Amino acid sequence: MTLEHSVLFSPQKIGAYTLKNRLAIAPMTRVSADKAGLMTTEMARYYQSFAESGFGLIITEGLYTDKRYSQAYRNQPGLSDIQQAKSWQPLLSSLNASGTLLIAQLMHGGALSQYNKYQDHTRGPSAVRPLGQQMPFYYGQGQYPLPEQMTMQDIREVIKGFVSAALFAQSAGFHGVEIHGANGYLLDQFLTPYSNRRSDVYGGLLANRLRLYREILQAVRAAVGDNFIVGVRFSQKKVNDNEHTWPEAIEAAWQTFTLAKNSQVDYIHTTEPQAWAPAFANSPSLAALAKHYSGLPVIANGGIVEGEQALDVIKHQQADIVAIGRAALANPNWVDAIKYGQALRAFDYDLFKPIANLENASRYLDSVS
Template identity: 50%
Template sequence: MMTLDSQILTPYDIAGCSLKNRLAVAPMTRVSATETGHVIQEMARYYERFAKGGFGLVITEGIYTDQKHSQGYPFQPGITDAQQAQAWRAVTDSIHAHQGSVFAQIMHAGALSQGNRFVDVPAAPSALRPKGEQMKFYYGEGRYPVPRAMTEEDIADAIEGFAQAATLAIEFANFDGIEIHGANGYLLDQFLTDYTNQRNDRWGGSVQARISLTLEVVKAVRKAVGMVPLGVRISQSKVNDYEHKWAEGEHAAEVIFGSLNDAGLGFIHVTEFEAWKPAFPAGRNSLVALARHYAPQVALIANGGLHTPEHASSVMKDGADIIAIGKAALANPDLPQRLASKEMLDEFDPSILGPIANIKSSELTLA
């Protein structure tokens, strides 16, 4: 039997969007779109299960933003034109039908692109081969290619891509909000990270300079979509560097969260492997607690191993407003209902994601 912090099942208003509870599905790439990046019916059925199972908010998988360098994987969905945006209506309608809300996560893969049908060579802050190996479950193989360093024009195109994708998401696809993917090693995080950003122009150097591309994207998206719920996802770890800690430690947290707070965001989504643990070896505060301290004006979504009531309560005490659940939501699309009725959760079975992370028909029969 589980005990539950009863606050988790209370309604919450995130930047003007009313959620029926504080449980969100974390963004999870499932490489199940068509080759041309269009959403298919199975994806709508997959997403619908979470809303039907009681999640107040669903955050989509990372959606690529432009027809240049943003696409990261084969079969990743895009939102680069009206047709791709229109295809997302099947997903947003299916979630709205169960009084759920849905935010689009928009992302640019940068150097971690391992499948892009528009360009051959990835673009990144600096021409450095990424650490690690491509992800097999997203159709990757071997080392990452060496990207080329982005020009000012490339950077302007990337910013414009985010703004246009957000506009399409709100105006055509009927999303309730936008999450800009600034985490996990993708383009915006590559600019933020000391060792992947070796630029000596205005986009590189101090942590303030390195976060400035994220801030420019926020500004452009805000200008494009107005006062819709808008947030940024932030992490220390990366898909290709799990253990990474910000080089400047807590000073980085102060600059990053402080400047996001001042950027007029509705929310920040903080993710760590185990989000309740101290963010840095030298301190006691979790990244959630640091975000709460340095960004007092924004709503906070916390993610990372938070499917037990004990850990969820711990980060809520640290200041989180919403708990996002990843793998445990795959195993339990009805997790909020189970928590409410004190039912046990099913264990996450990693074979769902193998050999390819696409949506399996067995998942759809769980509805």
């Protein structure tokens, strides 16, 4: 089936910008930056190829926000100084030709940090060792370290880091930022009762566990003004816990997505193993709940491989935009393939072996094509 004339290829407004279609690249950490956290020409080529293949929006991999406790991975790119921000400018200039927008994902690793050039220990909401094991394909090994509990001053520094990273992104020419509130990283550690045992205003009730989201979103919006996209990503699952569901279920969805709307964000990005599946027993999907409670544009991500699946998610009012991760890595021509009904290659985790960087992925793709 060709989807050339479907809604997938119609424009969609987010904030002050209009996307040329409903197809986005999901944020994917590829541990390929240089030692100073700068983006490389290899990375620019990788992102440029998604623009050339027709995606209307690219969300970058998670960029660390400060030189304190935010960095999570060796060779992760950062947005903690002006040189790091400027290293994205060649890509930004080349994207102008294709009309693809670039949003920087701002990420604080918190207790899930596996490597930090600036510190030899981790800090999170509470001194609770994260579940699971570090990820070998990002150079990790064994248990996560036991984090120190963040002080009030640490939390103020976290907020400052998100604000300054957003300002660096804006000055470098990005079209917006996405606050990474998902997948088990720092903000999600605050949201999750088992990693947040605090007894102060950041712990306990759901409204307290969401406080840091609100403070970051509001501070970033106040700093960047209205004409720069600010989005936020939420999930139930985590890189170190693929069973987790929000304990307050639908009440959590209501409070979370209302908070995003009240914090003047331009879009909500939800990720679930299957973007279209019920979020809770007998409920709509997380994306549909985000749309329902916020009225904002919603990006849905997770498990979308075929064009018809993407179309279904949009047609059934679950979301406005779909974000594609692994299927786009396995099929760098994914947009054209679904547009003209061409066959897709199945994703294979060999693409990330032994390290999930761009060099190994190119080698893998050369070997199978």
